[in-house]
Amino acid sequence: MEATAQTSKGKSARILGWLAVIAILLGLYVGLIFAPPDKFQGQLQRIMYLHIPSILTAYLAFFIVFVGSCLYLWKGEPRDDILAHSAAEVGVLFTALTILEGSIWGRPTWGVWWTWDARLTLTAILLLIFVGYLMLRALTEDESRAAVSGAVLGIIGFFDIPLIHMSVKWFRTLHQQASILQPDKAPWENVAPPMLAALGINFVGFVLLFFYLLSLRLRLGETTQEIKRLKLYGRS
Amino acid sequence: MGVVLRRVSKAYGFLWALRDVNLTLSHGDFVALLGPNGAGKTTLLRLLCALHYPTSGEIEIDGEPLDRGKIHLRSAIGFLSPDGQIYDKLTARENLRFFTSLSGKEMKSAEISAALDQVGLGPWSDVYASSLSHGMKCRLAIAKWSLLKPRFFLLDEPYGVLDGPGVDLLESFLKNLCHGGAIVVIATHNVHRVLGLCTRALILQGGGIIFDEPRREPWKSFHEAFANFLPSEA
Amino acid sequence: MGTLKQTYWLLWKDVLLEIRRRETLLSMFFFGTVLLFLFHFSFEIPREQTARMAPGLLWLAFIFTGTLALTQLFQGEKESRCLDALLLCPMDRGALYLAKVFFNLIMMVVVEVVIFPLFGVLFNLDFWRLLPSLFFVVLLGTIGFCVLGTLFSALTLRARAKELLLPLILFPLMIPAILGTVRAMQILLGAGPGQEFYPWLRLLIGFDVIFMTAGFLIFEWVIEE
DSSP: OHHHHHHHHHHHHHHHHHHHHHHHHHHHHIIIIISOOBTTTBGGGGGHHHHHHHHHHHHHHHHHHHHHHHHHHHHOOHHHHHHHHHHHHHHHHHHHHHHHHHHHHHHHHHSOSOOOOHHHHHHHHHHHHHHHHHHHHHHBSSHHHHHHHHHHHHHHHHHHHHHHHHHHHHHHHHSOOOOSSOTTSOGGGSOOHHHHHHHHHHHHHHHHHHHHHHHHHHHHHHHHHHHHHHHHHOOO | OEEEEEEEEEEETTEEEEEEEEEEEETTOEEEEEOOTTSSHHHHHHHHTTSSOOSEEEEEETTEEOOTTOHHHHTTEEEEOSSSSSOTTSBHHHHHHHHHHHTTOOOOHHHHHHHHHHTTOGGGTTSBGGGSOHHHHHHHHHHHHHHHOOSEEEEESOTTTOOHHHHHHHHHHHHHHHHTTOEEEEEOSOHHHHHTTOSEEEEEETTEEEEEEEOOSSOHHHHHHHHHHOGGGO | OHHHHHHHHHHHHHHHHHHHHOHHHHHHHHHHHHHHHHHHHHOOOOGGGHHHHHHHHHHHHHHHHHHHHHHTTTHHHHHTTOHHHHHHSSSOHHHHHHHHHHHHHHHHHHHHHHHHHHHHHHTTOOOTTTHHHHHHHHHHHHHHHHHHHHHHHHHTTTBTTHHHHHHHHHHHHTHHHHHHHHHHHHHHTTSSOGGGHHHHHHHHHHHHHHHHHHHHHHHHHHHOO
């Protein structure tokens, strides 16, 4: 019984993974080849097709951390703590990749490795918050204490993110240099439908990828939890 | 006053400190909690005073579950351990004033002085607690609890630091509490001393209760259990 | 009412202990002063840039000094092993949170009252007329710092490398308060558009209220064993 449950979970995870790959490849095609270049920014604008979906996925990850944390403090089920912890780990991955990809694209394109525009800055701050969360958990001695501490930080961090968002955006509008990218302009102000399609498809692809990785990490967490349970209770 | 434990278990990491403990304590019980090191005595005490929460099972005080946020239940519970009860850089008097006020029982200066005199700390009332010996700190803790008057009083190895008069002081305080209907649970290795006072004995071993009987004269079953399970303390 | 009274007694105890031990406040004063000297050697502030740069440097000095106080916040309980004794008391643990927040706030305000004018003197700033309003803005930011910092100080109490971990988790989450305080001060000193002043102030007040409430409610889980 259990063995079949495991294989069917593995099967659905694999399907998720393949769907994610297909969606992202499709999105990349639409974004990089099919969609027209931006009127004002030319080819440089295409980074938005990766940038916006990645950061939205990172925020989704943090939302899941928040939900897991609330549930854990409320009910005390280890499953919710595993969910929060896993979402944070996958979230770190996505956030770090977003920054790396922005940096690598930026160097040949704008000549700089980093620019303090609002979006990149917010991504970097989110990365720091995720890293802080993971370090707090890693450095807290007792495991259930680590889970509670993580949950508290997950909840407080979630309430803070809108405030950070607002304050950084306000701050950046004053320091707006003649940025080639004009990253603070909302993407739908560049109206062409193929562009919206590219964004949409990429977003779906990233979310699918996120849930695929999350499911892998969740299985790891649940297996670890099961081992602990067996050690504690014996094979009863 | 009634305390009920139902299938209470507590795990730390991969180890069980207590496993499936069932216990009922009632009005006027003076319980001697005995057992070798690592048996779970301290864990049990800490669960009973809500410093920790059980991994599974329930603890009820007067029919109400002892959960987070049950402040009114905590006001009935007292816990005495040999250290960690008073602030070093406050005087004896200030410590008493602080803890009684914090517990909602503001005391007049005269009442605090009387409590200090009763435990023999009158001359040291205005001395920093850091200058007091361990035994005197324990007496100060006794003074604190004599003012707070708990209805469920837990003690963890109090005999180690007290001298002769200190022990007498503690025991008369505990006897008065019990006569007033409180429940006292005292975890100790000083079996002979506590046997003279208790109305019931519990022996813990390996996280479970292996002996639980009300006191009788003569108490053959206790001495047998004691010899079997605690030969090192005989 | 009960919670306020308990907060009062807890605060009374902390203030009394600090007056007697005098460790934290003195260290904060000297550390803050040392930082000002470091800033002088590290940053050349041209005259025309002082309004823009001074608020940031001052606020940084306060934050680093404040972090020192935060790591010491539960020191009294740790040394006397009294945390259990407090947790045993029949009180809302939120009262313990509030008392620690106010205590930290008092310490930081005392230090700021000295460092602020010292900063003006050392860096030849002419902001004396504006001192009350500048101080008000700094107070709002300090409240935000104490509110989050106290929570995280308790959170990292039983963690390894807590002196490093505390700033790591605190500083990113402090960004709204840092930006708000610095920008509002810059505007007061004439280095920013006036119409932004009240929005930044509202952000600061919102930050303080949200996290003081959240901290108060969540402290029960934070402080238990």
